[in-house]
Amino acid sequence: GENVEQHPSTLSVQEGDSAVIKCTYSDSASNYFPWYKQELGKGPQLIIDIRSNVGEKKDQRIAVTLNKTAKHFSLHITETQPEDSAVYFCAARHSGGGADGLTFGKGTHLIIQP
Amino acid sequence: GAVVSQHPSRVICKSGTSVKIECRSLDFQATTMFWYRQFPKKSLMLMATSNEGSKATYEQGVEKDKFLINHASLTLSTLTVTSAHPEDSSFYICSAPNPYEDGYTFGSGTRLTVV
Numbered sequence: 216g217e218n219v220e221q222h223p224s225t226l227s228v229q230e231g232d233s234a235v236i237k238c239t240y241s242d243s244a245s246n247y248f249p250w251y252k253q254e255l256g257k258g259p260q261l262i263i264d265i266r267s268n269v270g271e272k273k274d275q276r277i278a279v280t281l282n283k284t285a286k287h288f289s290l291h292i293t294e295t296q297p298e299d300s301a302v303y304f305c306a307a308r309h310s311g312g313g314a315d316g317l318t319f320g321k322g323t324h325l326i327i328q329p
Numbered sequence: 330g331a332v333v334s335q336h337p338s339r340v341i342c343k344s345g346t347s348v349k350i351e352c353r354s355l356d357f358q359a360t361t362m363f364w365y366r367q368f369p370k371k372s373l374m375l376m377a378t379s380n381e382g383s384k385a386t387y388e389q390g391v392e393k394d395k396f397l398i399n400h401a402s403l404t405l406s407t408l409t410v411t412s413a414h415p416e417d418s419s420f421y422i423c424s425a426p427n428p429y430e431d432g433y434t435f436g437s438g439t440r441l442t443v444v
Contacts, residue, residue, distance in 0.1 A: 249432060258335070258422050258435040259373070266431070304372060316363040316375045316424075317433065324370075 217242040217309035221320025229328050234295055236323045238305035239287040247308040249317070250279060250290045252301045259304060263290070292325075300327045330356050331427045335436025342413055342443055350408045350439045352423035359425040362406035363433070364398060367420040379406045413443040 218241040228234045240248075246267040251259035265272045265279045265288065272279050278291040292299055302324050306317040332355040342348050352362055360381045365373040377393075379385040379400035387393045395417075397409040410417050423436040 247431060251435075256420075256438070256440065258438045260435075261432060264432060316365075316378055317373075318375070319372045321372045322370075 217307055217318040219307050219318050219320045221305050225324045227326040234292045236290045238320050240307040242309040245307040245309045248288045249306050251304045254301050295327050297327050330429050331434040333425050333434050333436045335423055339440045344414055347411045352406050352436050354404045357428045358403035363424045364408050365422045415443045418443045
Protein backbone atom coordinates (compact mmCIF):
# COMPACT_ATOMS: atom_id res chain seq x y z
CA GLY A 216 0.00 0.00 0.00
CA GLU A 217 0.88 3.67 -0.04
CA ASN A 218 3.39 5.07 2.45
CA VAL A 219 3.71 8.80 3.08
CA GLU A 220 6.67 10.29 4.93
CA GLN A 221 6.52 13.86 6.22
CA HIS A 222 9.26 16.14 7.53
CA PRO A 223 9.91 17.92 9.77
CA SER A 224 7.73 16.85 12.68
CA THR A 225 8.10 20.29 14.27
CA LEU A 226 8.93 23.56 12.55
CA SER A 227 9.41 26.88 14.29
CA VAL A 228 9.74 30.05 12.19
CA GLN A 229 9.70 33.76 12.87
CA GLU A 230 6.56 35.63 11.92
CA GLY A 231 6.90 36.91 8.39
CA ASP A 232 9.37 34.22 7.33
CA SER A 233 8.55 31.29 5.04
CA ALA A 234 7.83 27.72 6.10
CA VAL A 235 8.39 24.62 4.00
CA ILE A 236 7.09 21.14 4.78
CA LYS A 237 8.09 18.16 2.66
CA CYS A 238 6.47 14.81 1.95
CA THR A 239 7.41 11.75 -0.04
CA TYR A 240 5.14 8.97 -1.22
CA SER A 241 5.79 5.44 -2.37
CA ASP A 242 3.04 4.54 -4.85
CA SER A 243 3.72 5.94 -8.31
CA ALA A 244 0.03 5.43 -9.13
CA SER A 245 -1.01 8.08 -6.58
CA ASN A 246 -2.62 11.00 -8.33
CA TYR A 247 -4.04 13.35 -5.71
CA PHE A 248 -2.08 15.14 -2.98
CA PRO A 249 -3.94 17.36 -0.51
CA TRP A 250 -2.59 19.35 2.41
CA TYR A 251 -4.65 19.79 5.57
CA LYS A 252 -4.44 22.14 8.52
CA GLN A 253 -5.70 20.80 11.82
CA GLU A 254 -6.28 22.85 14.93
CA LEU A 255 -6.59 21.26 18.32
CA GLY A 256 -9.78 19.27 18.77
CA LYS A 257 -11.01 19.89 15.24
CA GLY A 258 -11.21 17.96 12.01
CA PRO A 259 -8.70 18.57 9.20
CA GLN A 260 -9.33 21.51 6.90
CA LEU A 261 -8.14 21.39 3.30
CA ILE A 262 -5.81 24.28 2.51
CA ILE A 263 -4.54 23.31 -0.92
CA ASP A 264 -4.28 20.26 -3.14
CA ILE A 265 -2.51 19.24 -6.31
CA ARG A 266 -3.04 16.55 -8.89
CA SER A 267 -0.44 14.50 -10.68
CA ASN A 268 -0.82 16.35 -13.97
CA VAL A 269 0.34 19.62 -12.40
CA GLY A 270 3.76 20.59 -11.05
CA GLU A 271 2.85 23.61 -8.97
CA LYS A 272 -0.18 25.35 -7.57
CA LYS A 273 -0.46 28.59 -5.67
CA ASP A 274 -3.18 30.23 -3.62
CA GLN A 275 -2.16 33.57 -2.12
CA ARG A 276 0.48 32.80 0.56
CA ILE A 277 0.28 29.05 0.11
CA ALA A 278 1.86 26.99 -2.66
CA VAL A 279 2.41 23.32 -3.31
CA THR A 280 4.96 21.74 -5.63
CA LEU A 281 4.95 18.19 -6.94
CA ASN A 282 7.84 16.20 -8.39
CA LYS A 283 6.35 12.99 -9.79
CA THR A 284 9.71 11.55 -10.80
CA ALA A 285 11.11 11.86 -7.30
CA LYS A 286 7.72 11.18 -5.72
CA HIS A 287 7.77 14.12 -3.40
CA PHE A 288 5.64 17.18 -2.82
CA SER A 289 6.08 20.23 -0.65
CA LEU A 290 3.98 22.89 1.05
CA HIS A 291 5.26 26.45 1.06
CA ILE A 292 3.78 29.14 3.28
CA THR A 293 5.13 32.65 2.79
CA GLU A 294 4.80 35.70 5.06
CA THR A 295 3.76 33.49 7.96
CA GLN A 296 1.32 34.84 10.51
CA PRO A 297 0.47 33.70 14.07
CA GLU A 298 -2.79 32.16 12.85
CA ASP A 299 -0.76 29.79 10.66
CA SER A 300 0.30 27.96 13.82
CA ALA A 301 -1.29 24.49 13.66
CA VAL A 302 -0.53 20.91 12.70
CA TYR A 303 -0.25 20.33 8.96
CA PHE A 304 -0.75 16.96 7.29
CA CYS A 305 0.09 15.91 3.78
CA ALA A 306 -1.79 13.02 2.20
CA ALA A 307 -1.87 10.93 -0.93
CA ARG A 308 -4.55 8.98 -2.68
CA HIS A 309 -3.10 5.79 -4.08
CA SER A 310 -5.60 5.08 -6.81
CA GLY A 311 -8.02 6.87 -9.06
CA GLY A 312 -11.24 8.47 -7.92
CA GLY A 313 -12.77 9.36 -4.60
CA ALA A 314 -13.64 5.79 -3.72
CA ASP A 315 -10.22 5.36 -2.16
CA GLY A 316 -9.24 6.79 1.19
CA LEU A 317 -6.23 8.94 1.90
CA THR A 318 -2.91 7.94 3.41
CA PHE A 319 -1.66 10.68 5.69
CA GLY A 320 1.81 11.78 6.68
CA LYS A 321 2.62 11.98 10.38
CA GLY A 322 2.05 15.70 10.57
CA THR A 323 4.14 18.81 11.16
CA HIS A 324 3.56 21.06 14.12
CA LEU A 325 4.17 24.56 12.76
CA ILE A 326 4.94 27.21 15.36
CA ILE A 327 5.02 30.84 14.33
CA GLN A 328 7.17 32.88 16.72
CA PRO A 329 6.04 36.50 17.14
CA GLY B 330 -21.55 22.64 -0.31
CA ALA B 331 -20.40 19.13 0.67
CA VAL B 332 -20.81 19.37 4.43
CA VAL B 333 -20.44 16.36 6.72
CA SER B 334 -21.92 16.78 10.18
CA GLN B 335 -20.42 14.58 12.90
CA HIS B 336 -21.92 13.97 16.35
CA PRO B 337 -21.24 13.93 19.16
CA SER B 338 -18.16 16.13 19.30
CA ARG B 339 -17.21 14.75 22.69
CA VAL B 340 -18.33 11.71 24.63
CA ILE B 341 -17.25 10.11 27.87
CA CYS B 342 -18.37 6.57 28.59
CA LYS B 343 -17.70 3.83 31.09
CA SER B 344 -15.68 0.75 30.23
CA GLY B 345 -17.83 -1.99 28.81
CA THR B 346 -20.46 0.26 27.30
CA SER B 347 -21.00 1.02 23.61
CA VAL B 348 -20.83 4.38 21.92
CA LYS B 349 -22.31 5.39 18.58
CA ILE B 350 -20.84 8.14 16.42
CA GLU B 351 -22.88 9.55 13.56
CA CYS B 352 -21.83 11.25 10.36
CA ARG B 353 -24.42 12.83 8.13
CA SER B 354 -23.93 14.32 4.70
CA LEU B 355 -26.08 17.44 4.79
CA ASP B 356 -26.27 18.60 1.20
CA PHE B 357 -25.27 15.58 -0.82
CA GLN B 358 -25.59 11.83 -0.90
CA ALA B 359 -22.53 9.98 0.33
CA THR B 360 -22.26 6.47 -1.06
CA THR B 361 -18.88 6.12 0.64
CA MET B 362 -17.70 7.22 4.07
CA PHE B 363 -14.19 6.82 5.44
CA TRP B 364 -13.59 6.42 9.15
CA TYR B 365 -10.26 7.52 10.64
CA ARG B 366 -8.79 7.27 14.11
CA GLN B 367 -6.29 9.74 15.48
CA PHE B 368 -4.29 9.34 18.69
CA PRO B 369 -2.98 12.47 20.46
CA LYS B 370 -0.25 14.16 18.45
CA LYS B 371 -0.41 11.42 15.86
CA SER B 372 -1.62 11.11 12.31
CA LEU B 373 -4.99 10.00 10.98
CA MET B 374 -5.17 6.28 10.37
CA LEU B 375 -7.84 4.86 8.08
CA MET B 376 -9.91 2.30 9.98
CA ALA B 377 -12.57 1.34 7.49
CA THR B 378 -14.54 2.36 4.45
CA SER B 379 -18.31 2.13 4.55
CA ASN B 380 -20.44 1.84 1.45
CA GLU B 381 -24.16 2.40 1.41
CA GLY B 382 -26.04 -0.88 1.24
CA SER B 383 -23.06 -3.17 1.61
CA LYS B 384 -20.58 -4.36 4.21
CA ALA B 385 -17.81 -2.07 5.30
CA THR B 386 -14.22 -2.75 4.33
CA TYR B 387 -11.86 -2.77 7.29
CA GLU B 388 -8.14 -2.01 7.23
CA GLN B 389 -5.73 -4.63 8.42
CA GLY B 390 -5.61 -4.85 12.19
CA VAL B 391 -8.99 -3.21 12.81
CA GLU B 392 -11.48 -5.46 14.59
CA LYS B 393 -14.76 -5.36 12.72
CA ASP B 394 -16.69 -6.75 15.69
CA LYS B 395 -15.25 -4.01 17.87
CA PHE B 396 -15.92 -1.15 15.49
CA LEU B 397 -19.32 -1.71 13.93
CA ILE B 398 -20.03 0.41 10.87
CA ASN B 399 -23.46 0.90 9.41
CA HIS B 400 -24.23 2.83 6.24
CA ALA B 401 -27.92 2.18 5.83
CA SER B 402 -28.77 5.36 3.94
CA LEU B 403 -27.07 7.71 1.51
CA THR B 404 -26.87 10.43 4.14
CA LEU B 405 -25.93 8.58 7.31
CA SER B 406 -23.00 6.44 8.34
CA THR B 407 -22.44 5.35 11.93
CA LEU B 408 -19.51 3.92 13.85
CA THR B 409 -20.29 2.04 17.05
CA VAL B 410 -17.46 1.27 19.43
CA THR B 411 -18.64 -1.82 21.26
CA SER B 412 -17.60 -2.82 24.78
CA ALA B 413 -15.34 0.21 24.94
CA HIS B 414 -12.10 0.11 26.93
CA PRO B 415 -9.71 2.92 27.89
CA GLU B 416 -7.40 2.02 24.99
CA ASP B 417 -10.26 2.90 22.61
CA SER B 418 -10.04 6.51 23.78
CA SER B 419 -9.16 8.50 20.69
CA PHE B 420 -10.30 11.12 18.17
CA TYR B 421 -12.52 9.59 15.49
CA ILE B 422 -13.09 11.43 12.21
CA CYS B 423 -15.29 10.62 9.25
CA SER B 424 -14.78 11.79 5.68
CA ALA B 425 -16.67 11.50 2.42
CA PRO B 426 -15.64 12.09 -1.18
CA ASN B 427 -16.66 15.59 -2.23
CA PRO B 428 -19.27 15.22 -5.00
CA TYR B 429 -18.68 18.71 -6.34
CA GLU B 430 -14.95 18.50 -6.93
CA ASP B 431 -12.17 15.95 -6.63
CA GLY B 432 -11.35 15.75 -2.96
CA TYR B 433 -12.82 14.95 0.42
CA THR B 434 -14.88 16.63 3.09
CA PHE B 435 -14.24 15.85 6.74
CA GLY B 436 -16.44 15.78 9.80
CA SER B 437 -15.40 17.82 12.82
CA GLY B 438 -14.37 14.74 14.78
CA THR B 439 -15.47 12.98 17.98
CA ARG B 440 -13.30 12.90 21.07
CA LEU B 441 -14.04 9.60 22.82
CA THR B 442 -12.86 9.10 26.39
CA VAL B 443 -13.44 5.75 28.04
CA VAL B 444 -13.13 5.74 31.84
